[in-house]
Amino acid sequence: MITILNPSQETWPTILQRPTQTVKDIEATVSEIFSEIEKKGDRAVAKYTQLFDGVTIDTLQVSEDELNSAEITSVLKDAIQLAKNNISRFHGAQKTERIELETMPGVACWQEKRPIQKVGLYIPGGTAPLFSTILMLAVPAQLAGCKEIVLCTPPDKNGKISPAILYTAKLCGITKIFKVGGIQAIAAMTFGTESMPQVYKIFGPGNQFVTVAKQLATKYGVAIDMPAGPSELLVFADETAHAAFVASDLLSQAEHGADSQVVLVTTSTHLLEQVAAEVETQLQVLPRKEIAAKAIKHSKLILMNTEEEALQLINQYAPEHFSVVCKNEAYFVDNIQNAGSVFIGKYTPESAGDYASGTNHTLPTNGYSKQYSGVNLDSFLKSMTFQKISSTGIQNIGPAIEHMANAEGLQAHKNAVTLRLDTLNNKSSFPAGRE
Known part of the structure; x- marks a missing residue:
């Protein structure tokens, strides 16, 4: 994995690029x-x-x-x-x-x-x-x-x-x-x-x-x-996280495909080093080692100075899957704006959402969680919207419609109301049984 230490904000667009073709x-x-x-x-x-x-x-x-x-x-x-x-x-x-x-x-x-x-x-x-x-x-x-x-x-x-x-x-x-x-x-x-x-x-x-x-x-x-598209996972973890758990989550998405991407963001140098070592150890025994290894090559370990900066970077990346394993989990859960699905705590592996917890695993990737939701009911x-207006209703709302249509220069829109109001004002011309 590529290690990046305290990147300046102007470099974020570059370091957060996905390994995908355009x-x-x-x-x-x-x-x-x-x-x-x-x-x-x-x-x-x-x-x-x-x-x-x-x-x-x-x-x-x-x-x-x-x-x-x-x-x-x-x-x-x-x-x-x-x-x-x-x-x-x-x-x-x-x-x-x-x-x-x-x-x-x-x-x-x-x-x-x-x-x-x-x-x-x-x-x-x-x-x-x-x-x-x-x-x-x-x-x-x-x-x-x-x-x-x-x-x-x-x-x-x-x-x-x-x-x-x-x-x-x-x-x-x-x-x-x-x-x-x-x-x-x-x-x-x-x-x-x-x-x-x-x-x-x-x-x-x-x-x-x-x-x-x-x-x-x-x-x-x-x-x-x-x-x-290709699967991705971003984990924020601090010194309280279990490095082996974090590494296993990263590899669970890396094994999807060579074009998958996984990212660890942390404020702890020690955890970053532990996770890097764990990824290499666990990778060696995976049946899909060859595929996961290709994904790991373009995946990132990012050290940030503060949790505030970390969250800002995470929202800019807009991950498909976002795992939070830290003391201050409420800060990240309450303030994450862009993520497909969020996994909270050391006993919540991302694979739970992939299979059986109940949430949907069909989620926006490649930064699209900034504007798309995952699949849901x-x-x-x-x-579909419906409306029904009575004779009283058209008399109440009609004049406003007429003024607005007239202001937009849409005379046929205005006429559709005016004809009805004129008919109501002259009951003798109203077709029998049509009100």
């Missing part, structure tokens, strides 16, 4: 694949699945037999069920009631939430089949009442999907599962193909190519949850 570097490739899939549908999807995943797929959709034959251990089934229960409880608690108000006599306004009818879930499955992401996306989609839920995940070299992914999908009631990953999956859900339905909104994390593909999908009228809902 959209400009990737967009040409993504655009080319989108264009071909829009024109050629399944044929183009199969072509790019062969190119990127090294496998020829005859039928894109997972069959009922494949879905029903997926088997995992009973221990894993129990773990998935526990996680599903917690995620369901936490996301179910996010439901809100209809909001109704008479803003003035005769003017009734209300807001209701309706589900997004068609959603697409992207489940990474390259170096690690993330069946946990199905829980994070399918559970709130079902709670919201989405009518059509499509799941895409890349096949392995044998054209198969991980049994854990299939089992979890079935447990969550998802039956439209496609063996498609990467850019081609996002494009197929954007346009629809002979086999795959078009969706209205796409959810799920992925690598840099998937992130750019999702952003490109928005140009074709498809919404996305957020820009969610509302991500699968639309807020």
